[in-house]
Amino acid sequence: DQAPSDRTILNWYHEFQRNNLSVEDAARSGYPRTAVNDETIDAVRAIIEDDPHSTYEQIQDSLGITSSSINSIIHDYSNLHEVCARWVPHQLTDDEKQFCIQFCRDSMERFEGGQSRRVFDIITADESWLIQQQKSNQKFGCHKLIYDQPKFIDTKVQASQANGGDFLHDIRFNQVHTIGTWWDGNCKMLRGIQFNDDNAMLNALEQAIDNQLTKDDFKNCFDDWFIRMDKCIDADGQYF
Known part of the structure; x- marks a missing residue:
């Protein structure tokens, strides 16, 4: 040996x-x-x-x-x-555990345990990118939705196109959508498609969102969220 x-x-x-x-x-x-x-x-x-x-x-x-x-x-x-x-x-501090518990309790109360219609106003993701190719210089621009933490919006979602730090376009969707849902379920279908200009890309994006997602799709996204809130409270803010 x-x-x-x-x-x-x-x-x-x-x-x-x-x-x-x-x-x-x-x-x-x-x-x-x-x-x-x-x-x-x-x-x-x-x-x-x-x-x-x-x-x-x-x-x-x-x-x-x-x-x-x-x-x-x-x-x-x-x-x-x-x-x-x-x-x-791995181990949360007592303050971090208490913050998790309080956030879950506040959200459960605010949204009536997930039964309130205001659930559809929740934006859950913190960042999402949609990439497009700029024909003029072969560089890439992107659409970026940024939220530092879960936000609650009453009317519309606004996305801005950024390229090199300069904001080029603003888009307002007619309905509130969950970023993670429409990105994973629909916007990835546009992957690999080359558009001739910004407007063609934006129109394809809006059409993908409006045609594919239903209200039930959004509701299902949040069911597990409120279940996890209950589990977090029961676990005294610990990981589970």
Whole structure:
């Protein structure tokens, strides 16, 4: 069991044939196991605390350690896990638990446990992108709907097209729609289609939304949401 593998012995054979008789390990790329130390652990924690959306690549570029070291620090030393591309602690603080409970109670009361018609005014996603190709310069513009947290809107949804930080167009849909629903269920059908101009793309988008989604589609989206609110309250704000 202690003998070297066949592949290792074969490598030695080839090295000896090239008159390389050294028994020392050759220098190689990569980082030593000592990359996981108190200094790098604190540095990784600081990066994630500053931006919970940080990626392995960003941390690796910043600290110069391998992804395996980052993975070990995050999971073995910092007790974090990934939820929707955001690093969150396994254990919530008492204040965080109370916030979850209070939000669920307020929402259950405001929307009568999901029975209120105001449920259809809820925008649940925090961000969604629709990509179009700009023919003039082969760059990509996008439509972006941004909400920092669940918002409650009484009338209409407005989306703005942004390209290089400049807002080009505003769109107002005739009905309130759940972003995640119409994106996953309908807007992806437009993927790969090339439009000659902005208006053609916007018309296709509005048609996809208005023709495909029904009121029942939206209601079904929220049924599980209110069930999860009840579970959150029963779990005293813990993950479940």
